[in-house]
Amino acid sequence: MAQVKICGLREPEHVTAALDAGARYLGFNFFPKSPRAVSGAQAAELADMVPAGIARVGLFVNPEDALLESVLAEVPLDMIQLHGGETPERVTEIKARFGLPVMKAVGIATQEDLPQLIDYGTVADMLLVDAKAPKDAVLPGGNGLAFDWRLLVGRRWLKPWLLAGGLTPANVAEAIRLTKAPGVDVSSGVETAPGQKDSGLIRDFIAAAKEAP
Numbered sequence: 001m002a003q004v005k006i007c008g009l010r011e012p013e014h015v016t017a018a019l020d021a022g023a024r025y026l027g028f029n030f031f032p033k034s035p036r037a038v039s040g041a042q043a044a045e046l047a048d049m050v051p052a053g054i055a056r057v058g059l060f061v062n063p064e065d066a067l068l069e070s071v072l073a074e075v076p077l078d079m080i081q082l083h084g085g086e087t088p089e090r091v092t093e094i095k096a097r098f099g100l101p102v103m104k105a106v107g108i109a110t111q112e113d114l115p116q117l118i119d120y121g122t123v124a125d126m127l128l129v130d131a132k133a134p135k136d137a138v139l140p141g142g143n144g145l146a147f148d149w150r151l152l153v154g155r156r157w158l159k160p161w162l163l164a165g166g167l168t169p170a171n172v173a174e175a176i177r178l179t180k181a182p183g184v185d186v187s188s189g190v191e192t193a194p195g196q197k198d199s200g201l202i203r204d205f206i207a208a209a210k211e212a213p
């Protein structure tokens, strides 16, 4: 059964909806330009609601050590998600310095992007196989855009991975069927407007992912 990550949570009611429906990963966004960004205090309150066994993932974009230090002093995270242009060397450095597993996001648009999944698979603990953001996008992720899932057919990576990018309750089962993704990640697809999560859409998404063949 596919595991689900709900990303960009900001409200307790949506954390409850995600937990009750069976999410395995909950994402808290620390990228200031995002409509889903949370403060350390907000994230600490949400993180306290999460039982053992469910991963609290902090999302960062090209973070400096000082940001990671200040967030980790306040929020009990289980995993760091790196969603910028962090190099494999920087991934290794962050893992060693902060002692947490790292999920590295890789943007995919064409098959030329796929070798990065091999490179990052040697250093990251998990891979997030996401749609590549458009060149002029403000956000490197969370844009509600899908890529051609057929690029992933028959591929295997060195590390556990989640599929992301434009997934919704309506298309997630087909995405899993086609790619055989062991897990999926969503942000926009469970929102009514950027940053506005919806409990019903969260439940529908997780149910559809879990029912996927």
Ligand SMILES: O=C(O)c1ccccc1NCC(=O)[C@H](O)[C@H](O)COP(=O)(O)O
Pocket (backbone or CB within 6 Å): 007, 008, 027, 029, 031, 034, 035, 036, 059, 061, 083, 130, 139, 140, 141, 142, 143, 144, 145, 164, 165, 166, 167, 185, 186, 187, 188, 189
């Ligand atoms: O969601 C954001 O606002 C965001 C901002 C900056 C970097 C990454 C961001 N999101 C990363 C995620 O993990 C999203 O869930 C993933 O890109 C899929 O997004 P969507 O296509 O909106 O479901």
